[in-house]
Amino acid sequence: MTALDERVDPLALEHQVCFALAITHRAVLAIYRPLLEPLGLTHPQYLVMLALWDRHRSDESGRPLTVKEIASALQLDSATLSPMLKRLEALGLITRTRSVSDERAMDVSLTKAGINLRRKALKIPPAVIERLGVGLDELEHLHTMLTRINRAALAGGALEGDRA
Template sequence: MNTKKHPDDTTAAAVPQLDGQLCFALYSTSLAMSKIYRKLLRGLGLTYSQYLVMMVLWEKNELTVSEVGERLFLDSATLTPLLKRMEQAELLTRTRAASDERQVIITLTPQGDALRHEAAKLPPAILQATKCTLDEVVGMKQQLDGLRAGLMASAN
């Protein structure tokens, strides 16, 4: 046991250690995952954030900006510049809703929809990169979903 005294007279063991922090494990794992995705997405011409938007639209096309934002836990101020760049790349269109001009409808273009087939190659490559079994990955995802829900409930 480390009994070295800290300047404020607490034991060194009481000072948080980086490798013992859940937040750092999540952060560093996210960085590693992003690095793998960045490499795989280069061939699709997408960033990771753009890929997330595309997955939402591949699941259900023609959503409002706020619906996409809710799904990705992003606010409009973060999402709007991303969507503008994706529109310029001709992956999607943004149009005002006829019934309520405050709402912007996001729709895939044929080019954006066509990326779906190439993107189908990513999950097996990611699974292989994790060096985990499918059951292990599914279990981790379920635990992380629960963790996120608990944290979000605590934040409110």
């Protein structure tokens, strides 16, 4: 790690990674909002659906995801996830049932409507890329860097207090 230039104020707002990430977070979510509206989804609900669509496509046995697995994949606690799942169930996109193998666990499965919604959602990634006006290679590099930062933060104990 290199030392900071002494002429640069280490507390200058424009040099803060947290500030750049916070602004980017709000701006990117503002791009997603009108794209997700026609699907009837909020961005957090979209992330849940992405996790479920991933499972549906990759697991030929049709095994559902548990609430715990979804929470882990999204780095959320169950208390945050539960209202989203209730709303998705009310929308007819998922079902929640007690696990047969562990009565303490709740299984989450896509309904036919939830499976079919994926076709409409396929339009979202290219629309986001177009609206960002950034090349795919740049976005892939950003994704790689953010994933590396997230792993390091999680390894350092980030979010441990958030998930019980």
